[in-house]
Amino acid sequence: MKRVALWLLAEVGEGNEFTKEQMRAAFPGVSQIDRRMRDLRSFDWRIDTNREDPLLTSAQQRFVTRGQPVWEKGMPSRSKSAPAIGAVRRREVISGDSNMCRSCGITPGQFYVGTFEGAQLDIARREVVLPGGVSEVQLVTECNRCRVGAKELAADLSAVIERAGALSPDERELLAGWVDADERTFSTAERVWAEYRALPADARATLREFLGLA
Template structure:
């Protein structure tokens, strides 16, 4: 599946479509015929399952660009749910490898946006202007994130990311259990 998606194939899982079972897939769109030599994705790096798992766990099962966790609905489009991908920090044409340090967890939306960036990317000065508008405490927290090259997640955010990894049926069970525990 991972090799078909870059070729334009749209394959949904239970994380994208809650009506699917964990072992079901939904083919939404057929992409280029990858079985024909001229359409093979030459040079695609294979990312091992172990490396993919390591990157997702390292990044807290959340997009490092926008912060959304797997399965969450996007605020601007509640019908669309976050599907996480593992993207390359530098594009393949720049020589990026398929090693964990060259990979980053991204939602499909951010991954596509980064692939197609044009001149609208913010400049250092534009970002700096926004940094200077922050309160001193927030500037310090931002600097800490920059130094760590990541945002530390709270215990609740880590549990939320774990919860979002569960199949829809188990998420419903867990929600009922917590609701019962709190007596709501």
């Protein structure tokens, strides 16, 4: 895995594409080289396939961004990930989360705004501090982008201006206030809503109960 990381940096370079053939040619006789590449993702290396990036063919991958320096002393030689989440549990979590990313609300296959990149849902482990101070890890549905952190997007200023121009006078005044302050103020209820929305299902159920909902 360390050699694969160094090869990506030295030979491929961030932002560039490579094929499995190139990778295998670089490591002749090394078995499970694809798996070593996948292990890097557990160390925050972002390597896209054509599932994440439709511009790639099925034979190509793209080295998007480097992650932790796995070649340094003290870094584990392979991922020590938590036990895998089974398919049944995975479906339970996603359906309990209303089949959407709890961070941004996107649903599977829906395109991210301004792109033709379709969202995929995955399960993240979220530490939830419970009332009373005990924390536990709960599972929550997140999309591929929210899990890895958003990558740079090309901004479309004219589209933004067009949408701003289509606002009603009241909305436009509200927007102008936020723009002028370079800050949007949120009410306490809106803040709590945003926090609630990103909680795992069990924690959401606790808040529902607190609010007296069934």
